[in-house]
Amino acid sequence: MAVILEATLKSIALIIVLLTGFAYLSLVERKFIARLQARIGPNRAGPFGLLTPVADGIKLIFKESVTPKAADKPIYFLAPVLVVVPALVLFAVIPVGKGPTFQLASDLNVGALFVVGMMSIAVYGVTLAGWASNNKYAVLGGLRASAQMISYELGMGLAIATVVLMASSASLADIVSAQYPEQYGGVLGWFLFRQPVAAAIFAVAAFAEVARAPFDLVEAEQELTAGFMTEYGGMKFALFFMGEYVKMIAVSALFTTFFLGGWSGPFVAEVPILSVVYFTLKVVVCLLCFIWVRASLPRVRYDKLMNMGWKTMLPVGLANIVVTAVLIALGVPGYA
Numbered sequence: 001m002a003v004i005l006e007a008t009l010k011s012i013a014l015i016i017v018l019l020t021g022f023a024y025l026s027l028v029e030r031k032f033i034a035r036l037q038a039r040i041g042p043n044r045a046g047p048f049g050l051l052t053p054v055a056d057g058i059k060l061i062f063k064e065s066v067t068p069k070a071a072d073k074p075i076y077f078l079a080p081v082l083v084v085v086p087a088l089v090l091f092a093v094i095p096v097g098k099g100p101t102f103q104l105a106s107d108l109n110v111g112a113l114f115v116v117g118m119m120s121i122a123v124y125g126v127t128l129a130g131w132a133s134n135n136k137y138a139v140l141g142g143l144r145a146s147a148q149m150i151s152y153e154l155g156m157g158l159a160i161a162t163v164v165l166m167a168s169s170a171s172l173a174d175i176v177s178a179q180y181p182e183q184y185g186g187v188l189g190w191f192l193f194r195q196p197v198a199a200a201i202f203a204v205a206a207f208a209e210v211a212r213a214p215f216d217l218v219e220a221e222q223e224l225t226a227g228f229m230t231e232y233g234g235m236k237f238a239l240f241f242m243g244e245y246v247k248m249i250a251v252s253a254l255f256t257t258f259f260l261g262g263w264s265g266p267f268v269a270e271v272p273i274l275s276v277v278y279f280t281l282k283v284v285v286c287l288l289c290f291i292w293v294r295a296s297l298p299r300v301r302y303d304k305l306m307n308m309g310w311k312t313m314l315p316v317g318l319a320n321i322v323v324t325a326v327l328i329a330l331g332v333p334g335y336a
Contacts, residue, residue: 023053065234080239082125141227158317176262252286
């Protein structure tokens, strides 16, 4: 009973943090992009615009929610849930701090495989959203979105497989342990520096997986109206919006875990709560990079997007795995 109560309380706390983070991440994005583009940004609702997410939420709650008459209603309502829930479930295996106290579930020895599986489920939500709407534009948007996500999940999977080889374990806790500064001499022990190719592949795949600029082809309004979410409005649309931002937080947390040493940092052994602070700061830096890229780069053409996924990232990722495996077998320092 105590275990169930602890897991329930941790889950509730995590959901509250993620939902609050999703709401204010949208505000941070709008303010940060405004600064980068010499604009003011939202500043009307509350002091410094801090109540903007609340105003947006109230607007979406009271916005009329129209359901297409010919839609497949059970799947139509299920699709937004299939987008949001996998992004939330990812945090079950991500160690946000040192020790089991700061982890939702017990350490999973196949945590990396769990991550790949959960990220793949979101494809069903996107595809079903387009199909269940009974709208030709939405179907085309769903197919295009699913093709993009599946293509880049291959590259992301190869990057994760490389990290698993380096750590000799699929456990996310073991992957963090393999990057301890005490063991490899400071931040140079991070896989970002020992596996820069895998880190670059994972970062690019993360943008495509979350469908963020410059890979936001799934919502190219001038081509497919609003893509797979054309027929969604009100809170159902808000769920897709929430899924995007929660997944953005999740992939930032995964990049931190796989390549930035996770929660490790100075004085963590003496003050364990610092591990959560370090982890949070690293995730925030990754999120700001997401926003920076969106403010800086134009949307790429769809054929170039697919070409890069299949003709560049996939062969480079495979070659990187082979080279890494050979270096590990030869006992090269930093790999063995």
